[in-house]
Amino acid sequence: MQALDVIEEDPRWAGLDLDTLCPRAMRATLAHLSLDADTAEVTVLACDDAHIATLNADFRDKPTPTNVLSWPAEERGAARDGELPLPVTPGFDNMLELGDIAISFDTCHAEAEAAGRPMADHVTHLIVHGLLHLLGYDHERDGDATLMERLEVEILGKLGLDDPYRDDAVQPPA
Template sequence: MAILAETASQYTLAHLDLPTEGYEIAILACNDARIAELNTEFREKPTATNVLSWPANSLAPEVDGAIPHPPPDPDPVMGEALGDIAISYETCLKEARDTGKPLADHVTHLIVHGVLHLLGYDHIRDGDATLMERLETEILGKMGLSDPYRE
């Protein structure tokens, strides 16, 4: 998973014209019980989910559909934390099986999704969701993966 996570993160950063070195992202691979605990604690939703993210900086734009503020440049010596991502193996495996997708492709999509969240992208408002889904599709396409939003 480490290589998959690093590759997905680097493609996401590169696509957004951000440095692919110097940023730090912590990724927790966990089971449904652990992610349900995290989802309860941080979102007050007592259920398992596929991915959660905790940005280190508030980069979200005020205007629906706008590009988020850029993250701080990484310090050449200390780097720059973008935030944390948690992914539930059990939920990802079930979703991959249900959609007939390879597990690695689905996890790659969720890591791209999580990194975009760390960079201020979201999908609550319609314009933001459209922008985020377009970016995910473009990034995954560059990686040779299919559009996750097409049937």
């Protein structure tokens, strides 16, 4: 990735090697969508439940922790349910400024344990999920959710990871 900043605010993330996991998940996602990862700019904040709850309250009026949050650099959402989002266009410097992602250790760890999945696999899923949000994909409407989940399953499959939406898997990210 050209410009990927991973900020590990919570020391518990140190054991997960986000500096390898994040670029791998992001490269797979961008390649799947025929986008050049070498021109993408993304920041990932690896924090705890307390910080993500504050962010969730500030930006979504939901004062509770969540697993992942995303702030796209620009709105790209599809106008109609189930359609593709607006295409990503490079900026004046030919870079794809995508946005920011925050991910909470506490919630991710609890979800991974509850599903009996490796933490790295669950975090990979959430990074893919967050990046898809930055690219304009969403799951608020049924058609959009179907499209986004299908992409997640395809991308994770290419990474050798199981379908996170199987019956025994973790519930979809918030």
